[in-house]
Amino acid sequence: xxxxxxxxxxxxxxxxxxxxxxxxxxxxxxxxxxxxxxxxxxxxxxxxxxxxxxxxxxxxxxxxxxxxxxxxxxxxxxxxxxxxxxxxxxxxxxxxxxxxxxxxxxxxxxxxxxxxxxxxxxxxxxxxxxxxxxxxxxxxxxxxxxxxxxxxxxxxxxxxxxxxxxxxxxxxxxxxxxxxxxxxxxxxxxxxxxxxxxxxxxxxxxxxxxxxxxxxxxxxxxxxxxxxxxxxxxxxxxxxxxxxxxxxxxxxxxxxxxxxxxxxxxxxxxxxxxxxxxxxxxxxxxxxxxxxxxxxxxxxxxxxxxxxxxxxxxxxxxxxxxxxxxxxxxxxxxxxxxxxxxxxxxxxxxxxxxxxxxxxxxx
Amino acid sequence: xxxxxxxxxxxxxxxxxxxxxxxxxxxxxxxxxxxxxxxxxxxxxxxxxxxxxxxxxxxxxxxxxxxxxxxxxxxxxxxxxxxxxxxxxxxxxxxxxxxxxxxxxxxxxxxxxxxxxxxxxxxxxxxxxxxxxxxxxxxxxxxxxxxxxxxxxxxxxxxxxxxxxxxxxxxxxxxxxxxxxxxxxxxxxxxxxxxxxxxxxxxxxxxxxxxxxxxxxxxxxxx
Numbered sequence: 001x002x003x004x005x006x007x008x009x010x011x012x013x014x015x016x017x018x019x020x021x022x023x024x025x026x027x028x029x030x031x032x033x034x035x036x037x038x039x040x041x042x043x044x045x046x047x048x049x050x051x052x053x054x055x056x057x058x059x060x061x062x063x064x065x066x067x068x069x070x071x072x073x074x075x076x077x078x079x080x081x082x083x084x085x086x087x088x089x090x091x092x093x094x095x096x097x098x099x100x101x102x103x104x105x106x107x108x109x110x111x112x113x114x115x116x117x118x119x120x121x122x123x124x125x126x127x128x129x130x131x132x133x134x135x136x137x138x139x140x141x142x143x144x145x146x147x148x149x150x151x152x153x154x155x156x157x158x159x160x161x162x163x164x165x166x167x168x169x170x171x172x173x174x175x176x177x178x179x180x181x182x183x184x185x186x187x188x189x190x191x192x193x194x195x196x197x198x199x200x201x202x203x204x205x206x207x208x209x210x211x212x213x214x215x216x217x218x219x220x221x222x223x224x225x226x227x228x229x230x231x232x233x234x235x236x237x238x239x240x241x242x243x244x245x246x247x248x249x250x251x252x253x254x255x256x257x258x259x260x261x262x263x264x265x266x267x268x269x270x271x272x273x274x275x276x277x278x279x280x281x282x283x284x285x286x287x288x289x290x291x292x293x294x295x296x297x298x299x300x301x302x303x304x305x306x307x308x309x310x311x312x313x314x315x316x317x318x319x320x321x322x323x324x325x326x327x328x329x330x331x332x333x334x335x336x337x338x339x340x341x342x343x344x345x346x347x348x349x350x351x352x353x354x355x356x357x358x359x360x361x362x363x
Numbered sequence: 364x365x366x367x368x369x370x371x372x373x374x375x376x377x378x379x380x381x382x383x384x385x386x387x388x389x390x391x392x393x394x395x396x397x398x399x400x401x402x403x404x405x406x407x408x409x410x411x412x413x414x415x416x417x418x419x420x421x422x423x424x425x426x427x428x429x430x431x432x433x434x435x436x437x438x439x440x441x442x443x444x445x446x447x448x449x450x451x452x453x454x455x456x457x458x459x460x461x462x463x464x465x466x467x468x469x470x471x472x473x474x475x476x477x478x479x480x481x482x483x484x485x486x487x488x489x490x491x492x493x494x495x496x497x498x499x500x501x502x503x504x505x506x507x508x509x510x511x512x513x514x515x516x517x518x519x520x521x522x523x524x525x526x527x528x529x530x531x532x533x534x535x536x537x538x539x540x541x542x543x544x545x546x547x548x549x550x551x552x553x554x555x556x557x558x559x560x561x562x563x564x565x566x567x568x569x570x571x572x573x574x575x576x577x578x579x580x581x582x583x584x585x586x
Contacts, residue, residue, distance in 0.1 A: 150385065151385070151389070151392070153381075154381070154382045154385045154392060155392075155395065157378055157381060157382060158378070158382070158392075158395065158399065159399075161374060161375065161378045162399045162400070162402075162403055164371055164374050165371065165400070165403055165405055166403040167367075168367060168368070168371050169403055169404045169405060171367055172364070175364055193365075194364070197365070197368055199409070199410050199412055199413060200368065200372075200412070200413055201371070201405060201413065201414065202400070202405045202406045202407050202408070202409045202413045202414075202415055203404065203406075204404075204406065204409070218410075218412050242484065243482045243483055243484070244433055244479075244482050244484040247429070247430070247433070247482055248430045248433055248434070251426055251427065251430050252430060257411060257417075257423065258411055258422065258423050258426035258427060259411050259426065260408060260409060260410050260411045260416070260422060260478065261426075261429065261478050261479055261480075261481045261482050262409050262410060262478070262481055263410050263411050263412065264482070265481050282483065285501045286483050286485070286501055287483055287484070287485075287501050288482060288483035288484075327440075328484075328501075348546075349542055349545045349546060349552065351548075352546060
């Protein structure tokens with residue numbers, strides 16, 4: 001005993017489902033005069049929905065849109081294009097199997113419709129074409145197929161593009177070799193132009209890096225821009241910022257057309273040679289910072305020594321809080337002070353603590 | 364070469380007009396794209412001025428992700444000493460991006476992190492268990508440290524005895540490694556554990572994962 005759910009929200013409950021070679025027929029168990037049928041030819045495809053907690057097993061039947069000569073049924077039309085057959089007790093698996101068989105064999109195409117079972121002509125009966133739900137489901141299916149098609153098309157196009165990119169890489173290698181051989185004959189201009197080609201393609205340039213560095217006109221421009229952008233922020237931060245801070249600051253401000261980390265580093269490497277008021281400095285630890293030219297880290301060390309002496313000893317965290325610096329840069333300053341002999345360390349599991357170097361001052 | 368370059372640029376423009384959305388929306392496609400570029404010797408993320416970045420928009424996606432990764436790592440550094448699992452980083456980054464932002468995969472994070480290294484901030488990727496620990500501080504972590512981290516990954520902590528039996532090290536060597544991790548704030552010492560002291564890695568505490576970044580922590584991220 002099964003009930004048939006109509007997508008328009010109306011449920012036909014407690015009935016018997018019959019399968020013929022031509023049609024799917026549902027008859028109300030109580031009211032035998034209520035009988036609904038769908039020709040199998042109206043079915044696009046069927047799928048199973050397994051039973052769950054509180055849910056009975058179902059078969060979803062997706063239908064073609066109704067034809068204009070549709071016979072009257074419970075609804076003239078529906079926004080859905082599928083119907084759901086809900087098997088409250090059992091029988092879903094077997095019915096699905098049989099229905100699939102009929103769908104495969106399509107015997108209705110070979111046999112004439114023959115005598116149709118007499119169905120009541122009252123408004124409840126007649127052939128029903130459920131429409132609407134199938135449309136949505138089909139659109140989803142089509143979208144899925146199209147997405148798959150798009151992906152495979154995208155991959156195809158990607159492969160072709162990569163072939164062309166590979167050619168560019170080969171070409172650049174041969175040009176780089178020629179440059180290497182003809183060292184003297186290539187002008188600086190041509191070399192710079194070649195480097196900008198490599199930049200556009202994203203190809204590393206091992207040959208020319210030694211001679212002119214990785215910088216291009218683009219990086220030169222960028223360096224000048226940075227000098228402008230960073231002046232005030234540097235002054236606000238005691239004249240020094242880590243490159244990571246700069247990266248975040250600049251990119252947050254830009255919003256679009258962001259700098260790559262490499263762009264930033266390459267531009268900063270040119271600051272000094274372009275005589276800009278900032279410079280790039282690399283600490284022993286590998287930490288990279290931008291300093292104002294007017295900034296003198298060694299002088300800052302002297303004031304750091306004073307601060308540490310006042311407090312007896314400080315960790316990088318404590319020092320950072322006191323002075324209003326990032327912990328990263330505070331640590332670098334203390335390490336530099338240690339390197340210069342002004343501080344010495346006490347490295348224990350409680351942390352790294354710096355003390356004034358009494359060996360120096362009291363010897 | 365400039366003629367070839369112009370031709371290539373046109374090809375790329377055509378590709379972009381058809382498939383730019385695919386790259387934005389589809390993490391698997393991005394992986395394919397990156398892998399293919401690497402195979403032919405091209406780095407699409409080297410420069411924001413590169414064709415790839417300008418026309419496909421891949422650059423902005425990864426560079427912005429870089430900023431978000433830096434912010435999360437800075438905010439959480441005091442909790443975990445600058446070590447964080449890729450999972451937790453992923454979760455926190457997704458939270459920060461909000462629900463209308465593009466989807467970001469772990470592969471995307473790894474690629475963004477590899478690019479950040481060049482800034483000299485100590486960003487590193489350490490394989491542990493089936494996943495990765497992301498280091499975001501310029502602390503020296505050599506093979507010994509890495510191996511102990513991998514050992515600790517299973518339970519979130521490790522003891523000297525475990526190191527001795529699993530790695531066949533002397534006590535002194537084990538202690539040195541553990542002390543280094545303690546000093547860096549990457550490990551915490553539990554002396555009250557039954558038996559011997561346990562060295563816990565906050566980066567591996569799963570209980571901390573869902574804890575949001577507090578406003579105080581967020582302030583740390585933007586000095």
